[in-house]
Ligand SMILES: Nc1nc(=O)c2c([nH]1)NC[C@@H]1CN(c3ccc(C(=O)N[C@@H](CCC(=O)O)C(=O)O)cc3)C=[N+]21
C-alpha cells in the first residue's frame with residue numbers, strides 16, 4: 258500500500274507558518290498583505306475556489322477583497338479594473354480566476370497584470386523567469402506539487418518524470434520545473450498530451466507520474482511501474498446521486514494505483530489544498546517584494 262502524500266495536512270502547516278509571519282508583521286505596526294480576487298460569472302467550481310481562497314486569507318491573517326463581475330462583462334471593463342489594481346499601493350497581489358467567458362481574450366487579460374502583482378505566476382515575464390531559473394512567482398499548482406515532494410523528501414534527482422497534459426497552468430510549467438537544477442528537480446522529463454500515442458508506454462517507465470488532464474480515473478494501476486510516485490492534479494466534478502450532486506474525482510484510479518505506487522496524492526486533499534497554500538505564499542512574497550529586491 259502506497260504512502261499517502263497528505264496535501265491537506267502539509268497545506269495547514271504552510272498556512273500556520275505564514276500566519277506566524279503575518280502576526281510578526283502586524284505586531285510591528287505594519288499593514289497585513291492584501292490579496293484581491295477577480296471572479297467573472299457564476300461557475301460553481303470557480304465560486305468554490307475563490308471563496309476558499311478568501312477563507313485562506315482570513316486564516317493566515319491577510320486582508321482580502323473579492324471583485325465580482327457578471328459573465329457579460331466587457332474586456333475593456335476588466336482591463337480598467339486590472340489597471341487600477343496595478344496602481345493601488347494597498348494591493349500586493351491579485352488573481353483573475355480562470356476560465357473567462359469567451360468574449361474575453363484571456364491572453365490580453367494576463368498580459369495586463371503587473372508581473373510584480375501576478376501571484377498566479379501566469380504572466381509571460383514570470384513564466385520566462387521560471388524557465389530560466391530566476392527568482393519569481395511560481396504558478397501555485399506546480400509550486401504546491403514541488404513543495405509536497407520536498408516536504409515528503411521524495412527523491413527526484415535523475416528520475417524519469419512523466420507528465421500528462423500540457424496546460425499553461427499545470428503541465429507545461431511542471432515539465433520545466435521538474436527539469437530545473439533546483440531540488441526538487443533534476444528529473445528527466447517527458448511531457449505527454451492528447452497526441453501522444455500509447456501513453457502507457459511512457460507511464461510504465463516513469464519513476465514519477467503527474468496527471469493533469471481532467472479525465473476521471475484515467476491512470477490505472479497497470480499503467481504504472483512498481484514503486485512509482487503518483488501525483489494527481491485532476492479534479493473533475495462527476496455528477497451522481499450523492500447529496501452534493503457530484504463527487505470530486507481525480508485523473509488517477511486511486512484504488513488500483515495505490516497497490517502499485519510507493520506514494521500517491523489523494524483527491525480531494527492532495528494537490529488542491531497545496532495550490533491554495535502556495536497562493537498565500539506568493540502573496541506574502543509579493544508583500545515583501547522580496548522577489549524583486551535582489
Ligand atoms: N487564476 C486562476 N488561478 C488558479 O490557481 C486556478 C484558476 N484560475 N482556475 C481553476 C484552477 C483550479 N484550482 C484549484 C484550486 C484549489 C482546489 C482545491 O482546493 N481542491 C480541493 C477540493 C475543493 C472542492 O471542494 O471543490 C481538494 O482537492 O481537496 C482545486 C483547484 C485553481 N485554479
Ligand SMILES: [Mg+2]
Pocket residue numbers: 421422423424428450451469470
Ligand atoms: Mg492538456
